[in-house]
Amino acid sequence: MTDENTSGIFGRGEENTAYAKYFIGQSYLNVLSREGVVIANVTFEPGCRNNWHVHNADKGGGQILLCTSGRGWYQQWGKPAQVLRPGDVVNIPTGVKHWHGAAGDSWFSHLAVEVPGENLSNQWLEPVSDEAYRALT
Amino acid sequence: MTDENTSGIFGRGEENTAYAKYFIGQSYLNVLSREGVVIANVTFEPGCRNNWHVHNADKGGGQILLCTSGRGWYQQWGKPAQVLRPGDVVNIPTGVKHWHGAAGDSWFSHLAVEVPGENLSNQWLEPVSDEAYRALT
Secondary structure, X not given: OOHHHHHHXXXXXXXXXXXXXXXXXXXXXXXXXXXXXXXXEEEEOOOOEEOOEEEEOOEEOOEEXXXXXXXEEEEEOOOOOEEEOOXXXXXXXXXXXXXXXXXXXXXXXXXXXXXXXXXXXXXXXXXXXXXXXXXXX | OOHHHHHHHHOOOEEOOOOHHHEEOOEEEEEEEOOOOOEEEEEEOOOOEEOOEEEEOOEEOOEEEEEEEEOEEEEEOOOXXXXXXXXXXXXXXXXXXXXXXXXXXXXXXXXXXXXXXXXXXXXXXXXXXXXXXXXXX
């Protein structure tokens, strides 16, 4: 597949090396806006997902996902994983433990919109195990 | 064309009646996020454009456009209009007089990301005349 086919209209960008230690599999990052609101298109190869993590902030913060291509997963701690498809929107509040990533048999891309706030930080936690990931249907 | 073909993956939504008085032609609004960061998919029928306007704020503010479908125009006051295509990103700072809309022969859709700030307001000004609009190439 071409880059466009696997990453949607906002492009694949560069290998996501800065966050690779918090991901299983290869992801890509195309930063679209650095001012006002930080927005990036994130692309996951099939099977790729990030570790469980939490967005923290003293005020505001969190992340909004706008799905642009392929098929993926989003899961909040303690809830069933939900399938994500192009056009789906996920509002991730601060303090909520979660992960997201591609389906096992599909590339997946979403815009990640960083909600501004005060003292923003990410808390990276354990990986999504192969056993748990493969059990998703 | 179907709704999906004319509005891209984020959908057409409702007729944009609230802002119709500031537009020439029919536009549509699909609000995707009301919390954290306000995000909507805006769709313009061929020939539709908004009036010249300015986003004001005491702090922060402005708007980021992420083009999702079709072909359109963005123009800052005193500068040539620029063509917009899917994947293009426009960062509109506060205080800048501008307009955006569809090309004359194409539907056009963009995500509008409202940059948070203090005392946000929009200042709506004169329409883009038929003469000026038709002269765009």
